[in-house]
Amino acid sequence: MPQNSTVPKILIVGGGYAGFYTAWKLEKHLRKGEAEVTMVDPLPYMTYQPFLPEVAAGSIEARHSVVAHRRHLKRTNVLTAKVTGIDHANKVATITPPLGDPYEFAYDQIVVTAGAVSRTFPIPGIADNAIGLKTIEEAVAIRDRLMSNFDKAASVPAGPERDRLLTVVVVGGGFAGIEVFAELRSLASSLLAKYPNLTFEDTHFHLIEAMGRIMPEVSLKTSEWVLKDLAKRGANVHLDTQLTSAVGGNVELSTGETIPTDLIVWTAGVMANPTVVRGGDLPVEERGRIQTRADLRVGTADDIVEGAWAAGDVSAVPDLSGGGVGGMCVPNAQHAVRQAKLLAKNLVAVLRGEKPKEYFHKNLGAVAGLGLYNGVFQSGKIALKGFVAWVAHRGYHGLAMPTWERKFRVLWGWWNNLWLGRDLVNLQTVQNPRYVFEEFAARPRPAADAAPAAPKVEAPAKAEEKKPEPAATK
Known part of the structure; x- marks a missing residue:
């Protein structure tokens, strides 16, 4: 996207629950021309993860449990790519697209909502x-x-x-x-x-x-x-x-x-997205999550990292209700969505010189x-x-x-x-969609199987011409 505008540039890293909702609500709260919002995620959609078990059981169509970024984010610049580095000291992020070379993206405010990945252990197999x-x-x-x-x-x-x-x-x-x-x-x-x-x-x-x-x-x-x-x-x-x-x-x-x-x-179990957490200079707590304040700005109660925000599974947000594990909000959709909604309001408030509010949510069950x-x-x-x-x-x-x-x-x-009734159609072969085409596709014959070339027939050698004998002398 062009970066020659003088309005504040907001970069959202991740398009899952927290990232999508932050962008969605920023579109609602920002005045026209008040800021430019860019969201970067390697996938073009947000997955509603509570539906995954029902998708696995065939009770929900797979496409219906995801939300297309470009369809519902009307005024957000959506980049289908990865953020592989964050240099917040200089307010520059490294974006790696699926094609082409990585490039730098300058921002004024960064929102880290890169989510979590499956946490495994080095168990053989x-x-x-x-x-x-x-x-x-x-x-x-x-x-x-x-x-x-x-x-x-x-x-x-x-x-x-x-x-x-x-x-x-x-x-x-x-x-x-x-x-x-x-x-x-x-x-x-x-x-x-x-x-x-x-x-x-x-x-x-x-x-x-x-x-x-x-x-x-x-x-x-x-x-x-x-x-x-x-x-x-x-x-x-x-x-x-x-x-x-x-x-x-x-x-x-x-x-x-x-x-x-x-x-x-x-x-x-899950763990905060290591590509984003380890690839940047934002503070990280002992469990590998970005250290986040109750107002969703990055930092601690005594130290604020200006221009940096975090929410969702990648962040360690204090649970002011007292119900969290280790004093922090547990990584679930209930917190991610609500944190994102407040983050959008707080970010807009800070841009306007107002004071942000602290996140408080008592688990509903x-x-x-x-x-x-x-x-x-x-x-x-x-x-x-x-x-x-x-x-x-x-x-x-x-x-x-x-x-x-x-x-x-x-x-x-x-x-x-x-x-x-439940749809019982099995489409495993969609993971290898060309198997029938490949099986019956005509291919050029290998050189060894080609018809043998006609033997080369050499032209017979010309008979040596005899010189005429000299006539007899009488």
Whole structure:
């Protein structure tokens, strides 16, 4: 974008929850010509991550759980690229586009909302065989893998190979892990009706959790109800258990048990985006997040880094309600969205010489879907379970989805599924879309297979001309 304007330039690093909402609300609060806003993210859309378990289960169309940046950010300069360096001392960021060389981008205010990535440990086989649940692509891949495995399992006799194909292992017993675990169990039960030669006993679901309980966001009593509900559906939950190896798809546990599987889903925690955090000069706290004040400016209570802001999973924001872990807001969508909305207001206030407000949000509760028509809801001492909680789950997230256009698409999809059933189309081959074309495409023959050239026929040597003998002398 041209940078010859004299108005303040605001650079937003990351287009997830916090980044998208910051840009969206800045468009609302900024006067025309008051500032230029640029948002940089390697993806052209924001992913509504609470919907990923339902996408993995085929209950929500993948495209409906993302929000296109360019469609809904009318006055923001959207760059599909990565920010690979931040030199805030000179207020310059390094932007690396998918094509071309990196270049420098000068700014006046920077908003770091780069989010988080899956946090893994150096366990043998995890990097090669597991799949996370942070992106829409991962959710789709999980769904298609499970459905493809049903197709394969239906064509092999009962035995170790069939068991491996129909075994799912989820690592991590937090909300994301429990939700995707329960949703996949629900999907597998739906698929069984389409495969008469497969039975419920052929499917095996295992959840691995290193702690002695699941879902720390809810009460112990509620989490125990979830465990009992999962057990009724044939799920195996391994508490106080660690995964020690996943080489070759063989999940080895600290209990000595080995579980052969073709689908390992990793949901055991997140960490702040290391590319952005380590590639800059903004202050970082001990857990690898950007040190952030309660008013969402970067810094500490006694020291402000002028012109720098942060929000969402990449930031360490004090939880003034007293309910955070270690005194900080936990990394979830509830905080990211609300922080972004306040950040936009505070940034505009500072540009106008006004005082920013501190972020305060008391956790409203937690709600989780556990497959079709089943869920759990906890708010204080109030706990709802089963169908009522499932309705609350869908109601909350349906309304929380940004923009009415996206809300309508999600709600319309749910309405269709209510009458038509879950969509069970498997599109795993979309990950290799040219396989049919490549199989039958005509190719030039290799030189060795070409028709042999006609042998070269050499012209016969000319007969040596005889010189005429001299006439006889009489």
